[in-house]
Amino acid sequence: MEGHKGDGFVEGKGISKAVIKRLPRYYRYLGELMEDGMERISSSDLSEKMHVTASQIRQDLNNFGGFGQQGYGYNIQFLYEEIGKILGLDKQHPMIILGAGNLGRALANYTGFEKRGFKLLGIFDSNPQLEGICIHGVQVQMIGQLAAFLQENRVEIAVLTLPKSRAGEMAQVLVDNGIKAIWNFAHLDLDVPPHVIVENVHLSESLMTLSYNLNEHQQKLEQKTDAKGSESEHASKGKIF
Amino acid sequence: MEGHKGDGFVEGKGISKAVIKRLPRYYRYLGELMEDGMERISSSDLSEKMHVTASQIRQDLNNFGGFGQQGYGYNIQFLYEEIGKILGLDKQHPMIILGAGNLGRALANYTGFEKRGFKLLGIFDSNPQLEGICIHGVQVQMIGQLAAFLQENRVEIAVLTLPKSRAGEMAQVLVDNGIKAIWNFAHLDLDVPPHVIVENVHLSESLMTLSYNLNEHQQKLEQKTDAKGSESEHASKGKIF
DNA sequence: TAGATTGTTAATCGATTAACAATC
DNA sequence: TAGATTGTTAATCGATTAACAATC
Numbered sequence: 001m002e003g004h005k006g007d008g009f010v011e012g013k014g015i016s017k018a019v020i021k022r023l024p025r026y027y028r029y030l031g032e033l034m035e036d037g038m039e040r041i042s043s044s045d046l047s048e049k050m051h052v053t054a055s056q057i058r059q060d061l062n063n064f065g066g067f068g069q070q071g072y073g074y075n076i077q078f079l080y081e082e083i084g085k086i087l088g089l090d091k092q093h094p095m096i097i098l099g100a101g102n103l104g105r106a107l108a109n110y111t112g113f114e115k116r117g118f119k120l121l122g123i124f125d126s127n128p129q130l131e132g133i134c135i136h137g138v139q140v141q142m143i144g145q146l147a148a149f150l151q152e153n154r155v156e157i158a159v160l161t162l163p164k165s166r167a168g169e170m171a172q173v174l175v176d177n178g179i180k181a182i183w184n185f186a187h188l189d190l191d192v193p194p195h196v197i198v199e200n201v202h203l204s205e206s207l208m209t210l211s212y213n214l215n216e217h218q219q220k221l222e223q224k225t226d227a228k229g230s231e232s233e234h235a236s237k238g239k240i241f
Numbered sequence: 242m243e244g245h246k247g248d249g250f251v252e253g254k255g256i257s258k259a260v261i262k263r264l265p266r267y268y269r270y271l272g273e274l275m276e277d278g279m280e281r282i283s284s285s286d287l288s289e290k291m292h293v294t295a296s297q298i299r300q301d302l303n304n305f306g307g308f309g310q311q312g313y314g315y316n317i318q319f320l321y322e323e324i325g326k327i328l329g330l331d332k333q334h335p336m337i338i339l340g341a342g343n344l345g346r347a348l349a350n351y352t353g354f355e356k357r358g359f360k361l362l363g364i365f366d367s368n369p370q371l372e373g374i375c376i377h378g379v380q381v382q383m384i385g386q387l388a389a390f391l392q393e394n395r396v397e398i399a400v401l402t403l404p405k406s407r408a409g410e411m412a413q414v415l416v417d418n419g420i421k422a423i424w425n426f427a428h429l430d431l432d433v434p435p436h437v438i439v440e441n442v443h444l445s446e447s448l449m450t451l452s453y454n455l456n457e458h459q460q461k462l463e464q465k466t467d468a469k470g471s472e473s474e475h476a477s478k479g480k481i482f
Numbered sequence: 483t484a485g486a487t488t489g490t491t492a493a494t495c496g497a498t499t500a501a502c503a504a505t506c
Numbered sequence: 507t508a509g510a511t512t513g514t515t516a517a518t519c520g521a522t523t524a525a526c527a528a529t530c
């Protein structure tokens with residue numbers, strides 16, 4: 001397995017999910033380094049900053065081709081831009097938000113998305129009181145107009161911040177009208193065809209993970225306090241429901 | 242390695258992160274099954290519902306002890322409650338929110354958290370115009386009062402929805418005043434001592450992951466269209482910066 | 483050239499899946 | 507009892523780390 005230098009690129013396939021999840025973080029750190037006016041960085045310096053191994057950084061980046069140079073390291077701006085391209089941040093991504101509640105508004109108002117090419121085209125809600133109000137320069141439309149809007153406008157991404165009860169059916173409307181991707185904040189797993197990309201943000205699950213770690217940590221402290229006496233507890237084998 | 246039946250519980254250690262991340266999802270599905278009035282379920286039925294392998298379900302659950310019964314499966318309510326305990330949802334978790342912007346408000350207003358024991362004690366912001374306004378029954382206080390508040394109240398979790406520029410210093414105030422955990426929505430990695438639990442929600446990174454998958458998928462389609470002609474491209478070896 | 487640092491292979495570690503004996 | 511299904515071990519698969527030759 002030597003000498004696959006020339007190919008190695010067009011593939012664009014088979015990159016592991018774990019690697020992809022790390023790219024935005026590299027991108028963030030590189031952006032900060034650029035702002036600091038730095039020009040180049042070695043994998044080992046970056047690894048120290050990011051608290052990952054240098055090996056992982058080199059391995060990750062090499063999934064996409066050789067971005068560095070022996071004896072020099074990585075050019076920060078070049079790498080930043082390349083990762084941006086890999087992430088599709090060099091393209092415009094027309095986007096709509098479903099749900100004009102606090103979460104929908106928070107996302108609409110976040111300017112960072114715009115800066116990265118995520119362009120907000122519309123906001124939809126079912127509450128007639130919100131019709132026509134302006135959020136981040138975009139007027140709220142009634143959810144009934146969604147299908148027509150999708151037919152008339154090229155929309156790639158729909159942000160789903162509706163309550164669980166509505167989210168499922170609305171996802172169907174999105175799919176039926178050719179949506180490409182759904183950024184799902186509703187507490188359910190969407191059932192969509194495989195050509196529709198779904199990225200879930202399940203906030204309550206994130207908070208539960210935090211809660212677990214909190215609990216876990218507390219128990220560890222208690223165990224240290226107890227020192228011995230770890231007998232007793234748990235004898236409930238053989239229960240029948 | 243036979244017969245470690247009696248112990249197997251007090252440990253509470255060494256559970257892999259991947260398993261923990263899956264627990265909230267099990268919890269959610271079990272809750273829904275309960276609402277549907279179901280009493281028991283086998284790992285293979287659950288695996289079909291959740292699109293994971295039955296083996297993984299059994300393996301995951303057995304990290305915490307034997308919750309099932311041969312020939313019967315798992316009692317849904319029992320398992321639901323046990324996972325709840327593992328996640329620490331049987332305990333109250335006093336919580337404050339830093340930042341009364343849209344995101345802070347969205348989280349404050351979400352009733353699901355309360356239901357799971359996450360009790361909102363305070364909301365803090367630096368904008369004097371917001372002082373005293375009431376969000377979900379809690380008055381917004383000035384950020385200057387934070388340290389004193391933490392001294393006078395038992396607060397476990399701080400939700401950080403401040404802009405990046407402020408988040409770092411405020412995290413330090415939290416740590417200095419004994420916070421146990423931070424749910425971090427700011428776009429930076431917090432530098433806190435190891436006894437403070439941090440759970441990050443980096444929304445922009447999530448959106449970039451979506452963007453990657455979108456891009457990726459599009460390219461796959463194009464490749465199909467092209468069929469052949471995959472020569473050319475990429476010859477940029479040997480560049481010097 | 484000598485030194486630095488990548489790209490890349492090999493070794494290790496961890497997580498998932500398969501299989502089946504134990505047991506309800 | 508026979509059938510179902512777990513708990514658990516072993517096999518596989520994938521991801522991370524270590525090491526070093528290639529090369530700028």
